[in-house]
Amino acid sequence: MTANIANAAPQGRYAIAVHGGAGRYDYNQFTDEQKAAYHAGLREALLTAKQVLEANGTAVDAVQAAAIKLENNPLFNAGKGAVLNSAGEVELDSSIMDGKTLAAGAVAGLKTTKSPITAARTVMEKSEHVMLQGAGADAFAKAQGLEQVPNSYFITPERKKQLENAQASKEKVNLSKFGTIGVVVLDRYGNLAAGTSTGGLTNKQWGRVGDSPIIGAGTYADNNSCAVSATGHGEYFIRATVARTICALVEFKGMPLQEAAEFVVKDKLVKMGGEGGVIAVDAHGNIALVMNTPGMFRGSLKEGEEPFTGILAGDK
Numbered sequence: 001m002t003a004n005i006a007n008a009a010p011q012g013r014y015a016i017a018v019h020g021g022a023g024r025y026d027y028n029q030f031t032d033e034q035k036a037a038y039h040a041g042l043r044e045a046l047l048t049a050k051q052v053l054e055a056n057g058t059a060v061d062a063v064q065a066a067a068i069k070l071e072n073n074p075l076f077n078a079g080k081g082a083v084l085n086s087a088g089e090v091e092l093d094s095s096i097m098d099g100k101t102l103a104a105g106a107v108a109g110l111k112t113t114k115s116p117i118t119a120a121r122t123v124m125e126k127s128e129h130v131m132l133q134g135a136g137a138d139a140f141a142k143a144q145g146l147e148q149v150p151n152s153y154f155i156t157p158e159r160k161k162q163l164e165n166a167q168a169s170k171e172k173v174n175l176s177k178f179g180t181i182g183v184v185v186l187d188r189y190g191n192l193a194a195g196t197s198t199g200g201l202t203n204k205q206w207g208r209v210g211d212s213p214i215i216g217a218g219t220y221a222d223n224n225s226c227a228v229s230a231t232g233h234g235e236y237f238i239r240a241t242v243a244r245t246i247c248a249l250v251e252f253k254g255m256p257l258q259e260a261a262e263f264v265v266k267d268k269l270v271k272m273g274g275e276g277g278v279i280a281v282d283a284h285g286n287i288a289l290v291m292n293t294p295g296m297f298r299g300s301l302k303e304g305e306e307p308f309t310g311i312l313a314g315d316k
Helices: 032-054 059-071 114-125 133-144 158-168 235-241 240-254 257-272
Strands: 015-023 092-098 104-110 132-135 180-185 193-197 220-221 226-232 276-284 289-290 295-304 308-312
Touching: 015 032, 015 059, 015 226, 015 276, 015 289, 032 059, 032 180, 032 289, 032 295, 059 092, 059 114, 059 180, 059 193, 092 114, 092 220, 104 114, 104 133, 114 133, 114 193, 132 133, 180 226, 180 276, 193 220, 193 226, 220 240, 226 235, 226 240, 226 257, 235 257, 240 257, 240 276, 257 276, 257 289, 276 295, 289 295
Parallel strands: 104 132
Antiparallel strands: 015 180, 015 295, 092 104, 092 193, 180 193, 220 226, 226 276, 276 289, 295 308
């Protein structure tokens, strides 16, 4: 089986995809103003990555820059505006991976570091480790000069209300929205990178860690195959090693990227009962935006083309 390169970016050109979470969305769930704001936020992230790449920045640089934009946008469940755990606090997880070197960094359970994706990259580049968690991760980030904020900085009235509603209804997992954010990039040098950042699930058990900071589950990048960032019910994505499995199908079975992503998300995960989606880009510049939910906040951009953003599964 050979890779489908009909939609490939020309040699030496970049490709970008972003997501802001998947879930059970209804068309009438959002006002026109809300829809416009989500589209604008996704577009801003795409154009931020584009700016980095057109200044000859690397895929890792572009992933971090775009992810920071999404972390700082309270519409999305990462950084400011992240959901609250069962104790009424924000705990943040993130990871990043360099497809050229297979270097990776991850953090889990951050409470005071403003940019989790920056913390993950700092773990990758400034430590001997791949993952740090909890107070140790925040302490490391602080020691490396990363900006610290009170936990209250991340909390918004909307997220407090969501927690109150979840606890009042004794809801264990909010299946309406998995608000992880993610970015995948192919740069002009032919290198891939992926990054993911999240606040997890509303009313989650404090200390819970999902797939977003786990290399191979929520994030994976390898120049020999593809870069993937996932969003969904993390416990299933961990068990299915979603990101790595997609890359392995591309690398070892020669599956086209779209086919590999659809097999994992629409077949393997569905059979397990897992909901969510992925964004992915391969070494040829092919982009896949795949979900098994009614919607996923997502966007894509190839060099020389106009950016695309979508919310519902049928958006083209």
